Amino acid sequence: MEKDQDKILNDVTSGEYKYGFHSDIETERIQKGLSEDVVRIISAKKNEPEWLLEFRLKSYRHWLTMKMPSWPNLKIPQINYQEIIFYAAPVQRPALNSLDDIDPELKRTFDKLGIPLGEQKHLAGVAVDAVMDSVSVKTTFRETLAEMGIIFCSFSEAVREYPELVRRYMGTVVPYTDNFFASLNSAVFSDGSFCYIPKGVRCPMELSTYFRINAANTGQFERTLLVADEESYVSYLEGCTAPQRDENQLHAAIVEIIAEKNAEVKYSTVQNWYPGDKDGKGGIFNFVTKRGICKGENSRISWTQIETGSAITWKYPSCILRGDNSTGEFYSVAVTNNHQQADTGTKMIHIGKNTKSTIVSKGISAGKGQNSYRGLVKVLKNASNARNYSQCDSLLLGDKCGAHTFPYLEVDNQTAIVEHEATTSKIGEDQIFYCNQRGISTEDAIGLIVNGYAREVINKLPMEFAVEAQKLLQISLEGSVG
Amino acid sequence: MLVIKDLKASIGGKNILKGISLTVKPGEIHAIMGPNGSGKSTLAAVLAGRELGEVTGGTVTYYGKNLLEMAAEDRAKDGIFLGFQYPIEIPGVSMVNFMKTAVNEQRKYRGLEPLSASDFLKLMREKKEMVEIDSKLANRSVNEGFSGGEKKKNEIFQMAMLDPKLAILDETDSGLDIDALRIVANGVNKIKRPDNSFIVITHYQRLLDYIVPDVVHVLYDGRIVKTAGKELALELEEKGYDWIKKEVENSIMV
Numbered sequence: 001m002e003k004d005q006d007k008i009l010n011d012v013t014s015g016e017y018k019y020g021f022h023s024d025i026e027t028e029r030i031q032k033g034l035s036e037d038v039v040r041i042i043s044a045k046k047n048e049p050e051w052l053l054e055f056r057l058k059s060y061r062h063w064l065t066m067k068m069p070s071w072p073n074l075k076i077p078q079i080n081y082q083e084i085i086f087y088a089a090p091v092q093r094p095a096l097n098s099l100d101d102i103d104p105e106l107k108r109t110f111d112k113l114g115i116p117l118g119e120q121k122h123l124a125g126v127a128v129d130a131v132m133d134s135v136s137v138k139t140t141f142r143e144t145l146a147e148m149g150i151i152f153c154s155f156s157e158a159v160r161e162y163p164e165l166v167r168r169y170m171g172t173v174v175p176y177t178d179n180f181f182a183s184l185n186s187a188v189f190s191d192g193s194f195c196y197i198p199k200g201v202r203c204p205m206e207l208s209t210y211f212r213i214n215a216a217n218t219g220q221f222e223r224t225l226l227v228a229d230e231e232s233y234v235s236y237l238e239g240c241t242a243p244q245r246d247e248n249q250l251h252a253a254i255v256e257i258i259a260e261k262n263a264e265v266k267y268s269t270v271q272n273w274y275p276g277d278k279d280g281k282g283g284i285f286n287f288v289t290k291r292g293i294c295k296g297e298n299s300r301i302s303w304t305q306i307e308t309g310s311a312i313t314w315k316y317p318s319c320i321l322r323g324d325n326s327t328g329e330f331y332s333v334a335v336t337n338n339h340q341q342a343d344t345g346t347k348m349i350h351i352g353k354n355t356k357s358t359i360v361s362k363g364i365s366a367g368k369g370q371n372s373y374r375g376l377v378k379v380l381k382n383a384s385n386a387r388n389y390s391q392c393d394s395l396l397l398g399d400k401c402g403a404h405t406f407p408y409l410e411v412d413n414q415t416a417i418v419e420h421e422a423t424t425s426k427i428g429e430d431q432i433f434y435c436n437q438r439g440i441s442t443e444d445a446i447g448l449i450v451n452g453y454a455r456e457v458i459n460k461l462p463m464e465f466a467v468e469a470q471k472l473l474q475i476s477l478e479g480s481v482g
Numbered sequence: 483m484l485v486i487k488d489l490k491a492s493i494g495g496k497n498i499l500k501g502i503s504l505t506v507k508p509g510e511i512h513a514i515m516g517p518n519g520s521g522k523s524t525l526a527a528v529l530a531g532r533e534l535g536e537v538t539g540g541t542v543t544y545y546g547k548n549l550l551e552m553a554a555e556d557r558a559k560d561g562i563f564l565g566f567q568y569p570i571e572i573p574g575v576s577m578v579n580f581m582k583t584a585v586n587e588q589r590k591y592r593g594l595e596p597l598s599a600s601d602f603l604k605l606m607r608e609k610k611e612m613v614e615i616d617s618k619l620a621n622r623s624v625n626e627g628f629s630g631g632e633k634k635k636n637e638i639f640q641m642a643m644l645d646p647k648l649a650i651l652d653e654t655d656s657g658l659d660i661d662a663l664r665i666v667a668n669g670v671n672k673i674k675r676p677d678n679s680f681i682v683i684t685h686y687q688r689l690l691d692y693i694v695p696d697v698v699h700v701l702y703d704g705r706i707v708k709t710a711g712k713e714l715a716l717e718l719e720e721k722g723y724d725w726i727k728k729e730v731e732n733s734i735m736v
């Protein structure tokens with residue numbers, strides 16, 4: 001019976017990655033390796049203005065002085081930056097005026113991923129910016145959005161069309177000196193999404209960026225910049241997948257959010273990069289810096305993440321609560337299965353008065369997965385009446401995995417109220433049997449129990465994606481109970 | 483429908499069931515009584531397919547099939563229901579979702595289409611009324627934060643939803659107030675038909691005032707040591723188990 005349990009555990013944890021295919025698309029690549037020349041080449045490929053090249057070079061020179069962080073609870077193999085290709089782009093005709101101009105293979109790739117690039121398809125309430133390797137290939141619903149003054153386009157285009165906006169905000173939340181991977185990204189970033197919601201506008205549809213790594217031996221370095229002007233609202237979603245390869249691939253992104261007075265931004269991520277095989281071979285290294293600033297009073301930024309993919313995840317979507325009465329939220333479900341490792345959490349920096357933050361982190365470890373929550377709650381001297389509530393739960397499936405919690409607390413104001421709760425639980429054999437006895441198979445039982453455990457977070461996702469996320473959770477744990 | 487022959491089972495090397503034989507026919511209600519630790523829940527668990535210990539001997543046939551070879555979920559889908567002595571909490575999983583999954587799995591097994599959302603909710607409503615369970619309970623997570631009595635009522639509600647051929651109720655009457663006891667018993671009586679059967683495990687003859695058994699068995703130290711009509715329950719209530727223990731010991735001496 002022990003054996004059976006092990007077998008089920010194995011079956012459930014060895015669920016196959018469903019997005020591991022690779023598309024045959026003609027790709028333009030530059031030589032591998034990193035140098036000032038490479039940085040210049042990237043900038044030239046994109047016809048960038050001088051100021052941006054300067055920004056890149058500054059970042060590159062700074063990066064050279066930095067070391068990879070060693071504090072995460074992760075075992076990261078040596079990364080040879082001279083073996084990585086820093087720019088790869090699907091070759092296609094230059095002017096993309098209609099869908100017909102897109103390479104049919106590219107379109108097929110996104111169809112296969114369930115991301116229709118046509119606007120009449122089932123995701124009618126969602127505008128998509130599709131990014132393949134280093135470039136954005138198509139942004140849907142641009143005209144509809146433009147009528148309301150909303151700018152939603154690829155980062156490169158924003159640099160061309162709205163240089164003042166990009167210049168005003170880029171690097172203000174995540175400076176190029178911020179950390180090793182942020183500096184690297186600032187030097188070599190290729191594309192990403194840009195979004196600006198003007199004063200008083202509620203964005204009528206979900207905006208979403210879909211990232212796909214396709215080319216081999218390349219890194220993906222995209223930047224997202226999202227500005228919500230006063231009294232505006234936007235809900236943004238990001239999804240990602242990659243082909244199944246034996247080599248690790250590096251993904252080092254930056255997301256910056258600026259919320260002005262009374263603005264609200266919801267940023268959701270369903271991260272499903274290739275996690276590597278069940279023996280830990282291959283998979284994406286996902287080293288991402290995400291940060292938002294609640295600049296104006298009463299502003300609100302809410303991060304929701306469902307992290308099921310990547311071999312190694314290192315990310316801490318954070319909120320700087322500068323405006324008085326502003327609110328930051330972080331809702332996270334992170335799954336580590338097989339040999340996956342995740343060190344993820346958040347930082348809530350309370351600067352303004354009456355600022356509030358909520359942290360709900362749900363870790364799920366299975367197989368030999370190692371899952372760490374790392375969170376900082378910092379209350380500055382002048383942040384009177386700051387409140388934080390943190391809840392960190394860990395769920396273990398089997399006994400070869402691990403869950404770790406590293407909460408940091410720095411409070412410099414007496415009036416702050418900070419609460420922290422943490423639990424660790426195992427999926428009980430008795431829970432599974434209870435389901436079995438009602439006719440529910442062990443696999444389905446695990447799916448039910450895990451989704452029940454993660455429900456608080458999943459409920460924060462936009463409806464269309466909540467269902468997707470539930471399925472994803474179940475698939476990523478297929479075969480993993482004991 | 484159910485034929486148990488000389489069933490033996492051990493947990494952690496310790497013999498718990500020491501040769502149980504029992505035949506249940508369609509439409510019958512069997513009561514099983516017996517002192518604490520005699521093996522009643524273990525028997526129920528073995529029948530439901532919980533792999534706690536090892537079946538070391540004997541056979542169990544259910545509608546001609548070798549029950550012991552079937553996976554727990556297949557037994558359930560084939561109409562075996564266990565009302566747990568200690569129902570399990572599953573946080574975050576709504577009763578609606580749980581029951582919908584269970585009902586549709588069972589329908590799939592029987593080659594039926596899944597119920598539509600509206601048909602399912604109708605079924606929920608119907609059964610809720612039938613077993614007089616508070617609507618609010620059915621809207622919460624499975625057993626999460628339910629009181630002891632509420633959990634037991636929820637077992638009866640699930641039984642009504644799943645409409646089993648053989649229901650094994652393990653002390654479903656324990657911890658119930660008088661009204662709840664009546665509700666649980668009424669639930670059973672409403673579900674009872676000539677073609678389904680019940681094994682009711684209980685310590686109290688009180689329940690058997692409401693659910694009238696065809697036979698009463700006494701399980702003692704892993705064996706059924708006495709089988710008689712419903713008057714046996716009354717006798718046990720009056721005299722306790724000592725006289726049976728003595729009888730057993732005497733019979734072993736002989």
Ligand SMILES: Nc1ncnc2c1ncn2[C@@H]1O[C@H](COP(=O)(O)OP(=O)(O)OP(=O)(O)O)[C@@H](O)[C@H]1O
Pocket residue numbers: 493494498516517518519520521522523524525534567
């Ligand atoms: N998981 C287990 N590990 C070890 N011993 C067990 C286990 N489960 C049951 N037992 C033992 O098996 C024996 C029978 O237990 P069982 O629960 O079947 O009794 P019961 O007749 O249902 O008692 P009660 O009336 O108290 O519910 C007891 O001695 C008990 O300690």
Ligand SMILES: [Mg+2]
Pocket residue numbers: 522523524567652653
């Ligand atoms: Mg018992």
